[in-house]
Amino acid sequence: MSNIHIDVHHITRVEGHGNILVDVQNGELKQCDLQIIETPRFFEAMLRGRPYQEASHITSRICGICAVGHATASLRATEKALGIEPTPQTKLLRRLNFLGEMLDSHVLHAYMLVAPDFLNVGSVIPLAKTAPEVVLRALRLKKLAGDTCKAICGRHTHPIAMVPGGFTHFPTAADLYALRGRYVAARADVAATVELFQTLPIPQFERDTEYIALHNAPLYGFIDGEIASTDGGIWPVERYREVTNETMLPHSTAKHTAHQRESYMVGALARFNVNYDLLHPLARQAADALGIQPVCINPFMNTVAQVVEIVHCVEEAITLIDELLQREIAWEEPVPPAHLSGEGVGSCEVPRGILFHNYVIEDGLIVEANCIIPTGQNLANIEADMRALVPAVLHKPQPEIAQTLEMLVRAYDPCISCSTHLLNVAFV
């Protein structure tokens, strides 16, 4: 056995451009890399000198899929820097908006990017002919998610009405009633989603690692809170640098991260592992049905954890809408800044994991900016998984190895354009 050379050029069904490179000589693993070949974006440099009001509009453009998440983290960073405390209504609307994006992204990933691997098709398009009910279900859920964001902030990509201190537009009670009815009706689609993923043969592979997510009891993470780890410990988000420990590697321009071990994982599986007790009871029930329990150390199960979160998002959305309807939406002016200089760290759990935005603002202008993106934090962990996985599958035909590795990378739901203002891997 032999020499194996795998070069998956431009991994498909992921956001952004990446390659997988595996080199085995005489049965020995010589190289095993996830190359990130997306162009560097330089968002931090773009933010410098801009008025604070623009920050969330600029940074939502980091990613079309997690635009609401970036905008939310950005607004929290700005608000903390400028002494703005959002109202309870703003918090509820932001959270509902956030659930909409989470649902949209998870449905996109689970149904359109991952499911084709198990149904032996190259994309979701042929499924429209062979399994139209599956595709229509995914589209219904995605449309509901998109319409939620549309009602609150104008559109999911890129949000319009979200500003520091609040909103510039509000959903009507009629909008909320209509959404509520659709969320209740969506329970059937959610149940069918759980059933579908019960049947998919998720690869069996385990590698113990550290899982990091926001903890914000009694809520299930998502916006604000503290940084928590399955290895123990709690850190305020302001101390994120102690957790992320970005390092530059000589063989790549990627900033990899590591905390208490050589790497850690963020994302749905990390949130599930850290915050299992805070999931909606129906989501925990779905977890039982799907055969996932904390602490789950199979990275392929990230997609299954997303399905559990789909259940949670739909249930929490109904609860939030009820609360908003009961309070009645007030047309609130955004809370103005208490001062125009300061530093703030905003943190959210975007679909792919924990996200940090950190700004220093002077006289209303951003002078320093740092953003740490989930996919960047996962890179070291993906490579560690690949190194553990390759020897176990070496006996398989080369295309099958390549497909398994591609499925592994895809399971992390990487968002490569997001992460590339921080990383760009160059190989010689």
Place this chain on the structure above:
Amino acid sequence: MKAAATKPKPRVAFFDFTSCEGCQLTVVDSLQYHPELLDVVDIVEFREASSDRRDDYQIAFIEGSCSRESDEPRLHKIRATADIVVALGACAHLGGINAIRNRQSLKEVREYVYGDSAYWYETYKPRAISAVIKVDLVIPGCPISGAEFVRVVKGLLQGRFLEPPDYPLCIECKLKENVCVFQRGQICLGPITRAGCDAICPAYGAGCEGCRGLIANPSLPAFYAVLEEYGLSPADVETRLSLFLTNQMPKAEEVEYVQYTH
């Protein structure tokens, strides 16, 4: 057409360069509402959504700016293969958000983000796709409007190139009966920006950011007069203009010239 048009369905491909891929997501969303389009075109390349690929496309949609020299050959290859190249969204059309950093030196930008490792990777000033290859048609916006995408595709299928409107956004905004955002004390680029987005930002309480690009003959003096009326400074406008329009910014001397003749 270059390729013998034996097959009835036009072959379509999607490509992305420096961008957030939000325009392609908008495409996916529009196809949800218009699945009939999938019956009349053959998508042969859409990396973000599909593993099936072919290299014989006739219509290429390109999202993203070109921000490094080594991406240029890929663009030239797309141009050589496709009969029709469509720039999808502000990054491809104008350089978009990516071009904000063109106001700083490359050295400054690189060293701020990557420190000592600033020269490990390749970059240059982000530019519109049309700065590298000939573009036949533009679908502007950040992100594109799904409805406009569908209109343009239907037009292409009928052999027509539907150009985006060349009148200012204010016209659409007034028809929609939005409250003028200047009256809310905000800046709006509506008077000089190309319409076609259904004035979505003013409708949600935000001023226009100019993501669709300037109209062909913007009346800058009139625009500046409006700003003055609402007590806004030229510096505020310059900052707003540089969000999406860094590569399209009107030159100071031109503005002055128009003012004198006004």
